[in-house]
Amino acid sequence: MRESAAIKQNTPKLVSDLLDGLQEPRTPYISPARFGELAGLSQGTIARLAGVHRNTVRVNPASEPLQDRLREMIKIITSAVELTGNVEKAFFWFRNEPIADYKRKTAAELVAEGHAGAVLTHLEDLRNGPTG
Numbered sequence: 001m002r003e004s005a006a007i008k009q010n011t012p013k014l015v016s017d018l019l020d021g022l023q024e025p026r027t028p029y030i031s032p033a034r035f036g037e038l039a040g041l042s043q044g045t046i047a048r049l050a051g052v053h054r055n056t057v058r059v060n061p062a063s064e065p066l067q068d069r070l071r072e073m074i075k076i077i078t079s080a081v082e083l084t085g086n087v088e089k090a091f092f093w094f095r096n097e098p099i100a101d102y103k104r105k106t107a108a109e110l111v112a113e114g115h116a117g118a119v120l121t122h123l124e125d126l127r128n129g130p131t132g
Contacts, residue, residue, distance in 0.1 A: 030070045032057045049112045072116035079123040
C-alpha cells in the first residue's frame with residue numbers, strides 16, 4: 001500500500017519532467033526526435049506509428065497528423081506512468097507488452113492502427129481494478 005501512495009505522490013513530477021523533455025525548444029509542438037530518443041524509437045518507426053511519410057518526421061515535425069498521433073502516444077505513456085510510477089517501464093510496456101483483450105497486440109501496434117482510445121480505456125480498466 002505504501003508503494004502505491006509513493007507512486008501517486010511522485011507521478012506528477014515524473015509526468016511533468018517527461019513533458020518538459022518532449023517540447024521542441026522555442027516552439028509549441030512535441031519534438032518527434034526527443035520522443036523517439038526517450039521511447040527508443042527510430043524516426044521511421046515514429047512515422048509508421050503516426051501514419052505519416054518517414055520524411056515528415058524530419059522535414060515537417062510540426063505536421064498536425066504527426067503531432068496529433070504524438071499527443072495520443074503521450075497520453076498513453078503518461079497514463080502508463082501513473083500506473084507504474086516509472087517512465088522507462090511505461091515506454092517498455094507501450095512497445096512490448098501484448099494486450100490480451102486486443103488480440104495480443106501491443107499499445108504501439110494499436111496506436112498505429114488508430115486505436116489509441118482503446119489503449120486508454122484498457123489502462124483505465126487496469127487503474128480501476130477488476131469488476132464483477
